[in-house]
Amino acid sequence: MIESSYSVRFHPHLDTSFEEEDKDNMLEDMKNTDRLSSEDLRGIHLEILNLQKILGIGDRFGGIGTSSDESDHFKLLAADGDSLLVGARNAVYNLSLSTLSVNHKIDWKPPAEHIEECIMKGKSKTDCQNYIRVLARKSAGVSLVCGTHAFSPKCREYTVTDYGIRNTRQFDGQGISPYDPKHNSSALYIPGTNQLYAATVTDFVGNDALIYRKTIDETASTKSANIRTQSYDARVLNAPNFVATFVYKEHVYFWFREIASEAIDNNEESQIYARVARVCKNDKGGARPANERWTTYLKARLNCSLPSGSSPFYFNELKAVSDPIDAGNNDHVVYTVFSTPDSDVRMSAVCKFSMKKIREEFDNGTFKHQNNAQSMWMAYNRNEVPKPRPGSCTPDSTKLPENTVSFILHHPLLHRPISAVSAPLLVEGADRADLTQITVLPRVKAVGGHSYDVLFIGTSDGKVLKVVEVDGNATVIQAAIVFQKGVPVVNLLTTKDNVVIVSSDEIASLPVHNCAQQTSCSKCVQLQDPHCAWDSSIARCVHGGSWTGDQYIQNMVFGQSEQCPEGIIVREVFDDNENGDAQPEAVSRNVYAKEHSTVTVLLVAAVASLISLIIGAFIGIRINRWTASSEPHRSASSTSGSDYDSFGRARLTRHDSLTTATKVDHGFVPQSKQSMDATSLVMSMNATHHPMSMSQHGSGINTPSRDKNAIVTSINQNTLPRDYKVKKVYL
DSSP: OOOOOBOOOOOTTOOOOOOHHHHHHHHHHHHOOTTOOHHHHHHHHHHHHHHHHHSOBSSEEOOTTOOTTOOOOOEEEEEETTEEEEEEBTEEEEEETTTOOEEEEEEOOOOHHHHHHHHHTTOOTTTSSOBEEEEEEEETTEEEEEEOTTTSOEEEEEEEETTEEEEEEEEEOBTTBOSSTTSOOEEEEETTTTEEEEEEEOSTTSOOEEEEEEESOTTOTTOOOOEEOOTTOTTTOSSOEEEEEEEETTEEEEEEEEEOGGGOOTTOOOOEEEEEEEEETTOOOOSTTSTTBOSSOEEEEEEEEEOOTTSOEEEOEEEEEOOOEEEETTEEEEEEEEEOOSSTTOOEEEEEEEHHHHHHHHHHOOBEEOSSTTSOOEEOOGGGSOSSOTTOOOSOGGGSOHHHHHHHHHOOBBSSOEEOSSSOSEEEOTTSOOEEEEEEEEEEEOTTSOEEEEEEEEETTSEEEEEEEETTEEEEEEEEEOSOTTOOOOEEEEOSSEEEEEOSSOEEEEESOOGGGOOSHHHHHHTOOTTEEEETTTTEEEEOSSOOSSOEEOOTTTSOOTTSTTOOOOBOOOOOOSSSOOOSSOOOOOOOBOOOOHHHHHHHHHHHHHHHHHHHHHHHHHHHHHHHHHTTSOOTTOBTTBSBOTTSOBOOOTTOOSOOOOBOOOSSSOOOOBOOOHHHHTOOOOTTOOOOOSSOTTTOOBOOOOOHHHHHHHHSTTOBOTTSOOOOOOO
């Protein structure tokens, strides 16, 4: 278990005192539950949760001044030096990045009349508050803050003076901040240009989505026109959920998911597709009447899928995007989280995209075209595309030919999807929590000089996975339980030493490594963590930076080393405890290795063989008798004596199962048995692999290869491919 230091931090407005000794006494009293009833225990559990909401236990902050039916809707806005800026309900917090204690707080609550008006329009009192969604540092001592402001977005400029922090200006925030705190939006301020890019909605009901650029300083002599996407045009934006925005070279990129206009069929059934769009930073709009419209806006579909011939299995819903990570060769990569639509077989995946590949498709790809509403979508004839190419950056977009501007307004979508660099690095099956957020600690140096990207991935049940990519494979190093089960991670941020995890009502900080937890060389090496290596000179698992010297033992590829005094340890594969109660503390899952002597193994094998022969003979006799007695009645799974249906797929009888033997977890608490998902059953594995789920939390074992048939197995009416041999077992 990860050791946490207890520290007490109160909200500045709480007029109370609470000594460390008092806290220890209260916690000690709560442990003495031998003579308490179940109702008393439930009351103590609630008291503990309330205590944790008031106190900062470990490096934690949040939950102060809100009732159980209210939410702070925390949003991580920026990190500046040792400060962490967080938007919340009617406030902006400046937290210490090292301790999460409050450095400063700005209160900004809507006037009572605005709240009343919002409630009269049908919104709840909880929603009719001011949730801070946008923050930008304009210059030294000047910050821009925007919030929902009771469904009437407003922005303010705050200036730090000798007398404190002053509100120096307030203006309309429509098109910058969302109206509803639950709306997914994104914003980016580019210093030097005084321009803010926002992706949000601009009406009360949330129907008019837009990508918008606003010049903040209205007194600037060189102010350019505010530019946006056209309203209510499904070809441009169709009910989008914005995920991320960043600048890359001469473009601003927007990542989102939306209803795909090109995928709506004759039954009006819609599909969600993942998108990436971009605009040129120097876009000035077109000539009138297109002077307030983008002339460079293009978008493309993102393809994160499990390949399988001509019918890949798609993860269509984009959930999270990392910042661009330097990959060398004049390229950057972006790590993303995808999921399938919400269903009983919902799955999540992590895919990696190349920015060079994305740029090439935007610069040279064909456009998608539909003649009319009843026509099929197809590639636009390259010879008919106007010049200069629509979407390319020009010194003055107001001088573009009318046909170029008109073309891009009507054909913003590229024909070919942009595929990930490879198959998903990590896939979580239907029996796992959804992946929700991702952040990357780039190029962490390991022993030997190689560098690896370390991923921190949030889940819908309050966990954070630490994952390292090694040669295109993902290894889950650690799974930390951060929040109560059922509380999703909504934001993540990494620094050199810490990862900051945000839920709607709580913020936590954990160290990026826990090397000292491992007490043996084999366990240390087994982590496959570039942060950790076994120091043979002091017999400890240590964290290092330069790794100078030859006393460090580490193996990033196999997680085993003959240099360890105990030699190579046979590793067992364990499952996660999905049913255990997640306490709001960080817990590390480590793989326990088990040593067996050769003599013991041979003896056990001999005894097992003898028992197997006896049991096999007994079962064989019983099966023969049963077969003889039931020969006139063929299995209900077969038609006309066939074990395959009319489509050539193997049928499953009541004796067949998509569930393998249960797995045992050796985690930090007693584990309940879990059955393996169908996806894991049919995955191709070599002889050295143990049956396991797509990602084995804390196992330090590479994610096995994935096969499309695995997915089809779980969703295609309980059938298997004809060439898959179904072995029936009768009990």
